[in-house]
Amino acid sequence: MTRDSPPLSHPPRGLRSPLRKAGSGLPPRLDPDGLRARRFRSLRTITALILREMATTYGRSPGGYLWAILEPVAALAMFSIGFALVFNAPPIGNSFPLFYATGFLPFMLFNDVANKMATSINFSRPLLAYPAVTFLDALIARFLLTVLTHMMVAYIVFFGIIIIFGARADLDLPVILLGFSLGAFLGIGVGTLNCYLMTAFPVWERSWQIATRPMFIISGIFFTYDSMPRFAQEILWYNPLVHVIGVTRDGFYGAYRADYISVTLVLGVASLTLLAGLLLLWRHHRTLLES
Incomplete structure (x- = not known):
């Protein structure tokens, strides 16, 4: 700008502040361009964190994603063989693998989401030192990758059990998606709270693992809620995973009437x-990152 040039009435577009100047008497106004830029930056950050998670979790092990499929398949095979030697038929349906898969897979979705969310800050601590990366980005990235992985595994496992082994199922897809969504949402909540507790109090990580170890047994993977004694039902009803697994099984077995289910409790x-x-x-x- 030369000396004789008239003063600009407005600053250039790129130099405008996203908020109106304090004390001007006008309410603050966000710059739409600035908001779009921040949203795009957050999307790029989350994508980069997902790619880093994929390379760290699966890229360094032989087989990569293959192990994410083989692990639940091997567990279901052992459950099915072991219980088939003891019982003549599963509690519901005609297939041991399908019955245990309807309990095991939503439980593992919850468990894995909760564990990955709980360790988000410690896992991404070096990157959180950059202003462009926030703790929300780390939480969202780990959640998305974990859920997408488990949904892919669930589709492959259920497809194999129903098509290859001929298991009978009366599929209700919206109810099945509701069951898995409830498990994922519950994992988000528990994992986010544990993310603070485990980072602020390291002893809580070991305490949580010990306290929740019986959850694998008392969540209804190996039995149905209706088959339990009355006193056990009154206690187990307050376990939200019992309702998550009940909803999932309701989507696979048309004759199964899970009247005990409370979606409100899980939510x-x-x-x-x-x-x-x-x-x-x-x-x-900020205190957690500096500690």
């Missing part, structure tokens, strides 16, 4: 833990 537990975890992380994430 309530998941929402409360998620809100508590996000609030604690938002207030203390």
Whole structure:
């Protein structure tokens, strides 16, 4: 700009502040271009974190993603063979592998999502030192990769059991997706809260593993809620995973009437833990990264 040039009435577009100047008497206004740029930057950050997670988790092991499929298949095979030697038929349907898959796969989805979310800050700690990477980016990236992986594994396993082994199933796809969605949402909530607790108090990680070890037995993977004694039902009803597995099985077995299911309970537990975890992380994430 020369000395004789008239002053600009407005700053150039790229130099405008996203907020109106304080004290101008006008309410703050966000710059749409700045918001779009931040959203695009966050999307690129999440994508980069997902690619890093894929390379770290699966890229360094022989077989890569193949192990994500072989692990549940091997577990279901052992369950099916072991229980087939003891019982003549599964509690529901005609296939041991399908019955255990309807309990094992949603449980593993919840468990893996919760564990991956809980270790997000420690896993991405070096990258969180950069201003462009936030703790929300780390949480979202690990959640998306874990859910997509488990959905792919579930599709392959169920397809193999029903088509190859001829298991009878009356599929209700919306109900099946609801069951897996509830498991994923519950994993988000518990994992986000544990992300703060395990990072702030390292002893909590071991304590949580010990306290939740019986969950594999008492969540209804090997039995149905209706087959339990009355006193056990009154206790196990408060385990949200019992309802997650009940919804999933309701989507595979048309004759199965799971009247005990409470979707509200699962949503309530998941929402409360998620809100508590996000609030604690938002207030203390800088302290956690500096510790």
